[in-house]
Amino acid sequence: MHETILWQVGDLGTIHGKTLVMTWLAFIVIFILVFLGTRRLTSGTPGKMQNFLEWIVDFVRNIIRDNMEYTKGAGLHAYLLTLILFVFVSNMLGLIPNIFWPLFEHVEFAKLDEIFHGAALMSPTADINTTASLALLTLVLIIAYGIKYHGPGYFRHFVEPYPVFLPIHLIDMVAKPMTLAFRLFGNIFAGEVLISVILMLPGVGILGGVIPMAVWLGFSIFIGAIQSFVITVLSTAYIAQAIGSDEH
Amino acid sequence: MNPIAFDLTLPAQIVSFLILVWVLAKFAWKPLMGMMEKRRLFIKDNLEQAEAERREAERIRQEYQEEMRNARQEAQGIMEQAAKNSEQRAAEILAEARRETEKLKTAALADIERERERAVTEVKAQVAELSIAVAEKLLRARLELSGQAELVEQFIQEVGESRPC
Numbered sequence: 001m002h003e004t005i006l007w008q009v010g011d012l013g014t015i016h017g018k019t020l021v022m023t024w025l026a027f028i029v030i031f032i033l034v035f036l037g038t039r040r041l042t043s044g045t046p047g048k049m050q051n052f053l054e055w056i057v058d059f060v061r062n063i064i065r066d067n068m069e070y071t072k073g074a075g076l077h078a079y080l081l082t083l084i085l086f087v088f089v090s091n092m093l094g095l096i097p098n099i100f101w102p103l104f105e106h107v108e109f110a111k112l113d114e115i116f117h118g119a120a121l122m123s124p125t126a127d128i129n130t131t132a133s134l135a136l137l138t139l140v141l142i143i144a145y146g147i148k149y150h151g152p153g154y155f156r157h158f159v160e161p162y163p164v165f166l167p168i169h170l171i172d173m174v175a176k177p178m179t180l181a182f183r184l185f186g187n188i189f190a191g192e193v194l195i196s197v198i199l200m201l202p203g204v205g206i207l208g209g210v211i212p213m214a215v216w217l218g219f220s221i222f223i224g225a226i227q228s229f230v231i232t233v234l235s236t237a238y239i240a241q242a243i244g245s246d247e248h
Numbered sequence: 249m250n251p252i253a254f255d256l257t258l259p260a261q262i263v264s265f266l267i268l269v270w271v272l273a274k275f276a277w278k279p280l281m282g283m284m285e286k287r288r289l290f291i292k293d294n295l296e297q298a299e300a301e302r303r304e305a306e307r308i309r310q311e312y313q314e315e316m317r318n319a320r321q322e323a324q325g326i327m328e329q330a331a332k333n334s335e336q337r338a339a340e341i342l343a344e345a346r347r348e349t350e351k352l353k354t355a356a357l358a359d360i361e362r363e364r365e366r367a368v369t370e371v372k373a374q375v376a377e378l379s380i381a382v383a384e385k386l387l388r389a390r391l392e393l394s395g396q397a398e399l400v401e402q403f404i405q406e407v408g409e410s411r412p413c
Contacts, residue, residue, distance in 0.1 A: 009256055013256045014255045015257050015260055016255065016257040020264070023261060043290060050283075053276070054284055077277070078272065078277045082265075082269045083269075085272075086265065129257035129260075130257070130261045132258055133259075133262040137262060137266075185252075189251060
């Protein structure tokens with residue numbers, strides 16, 4: 001478990017410094033991945049990294065195809081690709097030992113010494129703010145695509161088949177992003193809590209924690225991958241619902 | 249400490265993520281997907297070209313087959329024609345030969361006839377001569393009176409010897 005490190009932003013409020021720094025770290029990892037993959041772009045025989053990226057592109061394309069006509073969802077492709085990549089890398093970040101600790105041990109700027117303190121890095125997705133922001137973006141996309149394909153008529157589905165259903169539709173509308181956010185956050189946060197707990201086992205410095213740690217890290221990789229897939233698929237499905245609310 | 253605490257991190261994350269989406273879309277996904285599309289088109293073109301070439305080859309094959317069949321038919325025709333021609337020619341030759349023989353035969357017959365007639369004429373002449381001779385001898389025998397029997401004998405013998413045929 002991580003202590004929350006707060007940055008004070010004037011009088012506006014606070015920011016979870018560690019979450020933000022880890023987010024940027026995840027960005028850097030993604031940039032490196034993508035840079036390696038697009039460095040020598042070719043329409044001929046792709047390199048290994050390009051092949052990997054193309055696999056992800058196809059994977060997400062198929063997710064979109066499974067849920068809606070691809071032509072309607074093509075605009076989502078880039079967003080969903082970024083989403084799945086970011087969530088996956090973020091989930092993995094919490095499993096990586098804190099290799100940056102020696103660098104920032106004495107850097108007090110922006111509380112970096114506190115941020116890079118502890119046994120492992122932190123998943124940005126272990127912060128409800130990150131997952132909630134992703135869920136909110138999905139909500140925005142749901143409404144945007146609903147309006148794009150149905151005009152103002154999109155809002156009519158809130159009172160269908162009878163106006164009495166309005167509260168249910170509203171709850172549905174709130175529940176979708178909420179479940180998205182809490183599912184991801186809960187999975188990853190719990191994983192990190194358990195890592196901290198395993199690290200607190202007596203005798204962990206010798207050998208006692210190695211086996212449970214290895215088991216749990218393996219499981220966390222699985223969970224992290226699954227959750228990145230789940231949030232992508234669900235976002236797509238919700239948006240597809242908004243697009244196709246006439247047909248369904 | 250409550251892990252579920254919202255503060256300015258939320259908008260900060262939204263902005264960060266949108267920047268990530270924008271950057272990746274512009275510098276990664278767009279060129280990458282462009283490449284994939286290009287490859288897709290390349291493969292599609294190749295497949296179409298291969299299909300077209302296959303069709304062309306099939307067409308040429310059929311053409312050749314047709315041509316071959318025609319040539320075979322033509323050869324057959326020529327051979328039949330030749331056989332017919334030779335047969336006709338053979339018949340002609342045969343007929344000619346037959347005509348020739350006929351002609352020869354007719355000529356030979358005419359010759360024979362002519363020879364025969366000549367022979368007959370000759371014989372007639374000889375007969376006349378002989379008759380005269382016989383008459384002569386008869387007259388002589390009558391004149392001598394004696395030895396009539398010998399005279400007849402002699403006459404007959406002479407007639408028998410002088411017969412031309």
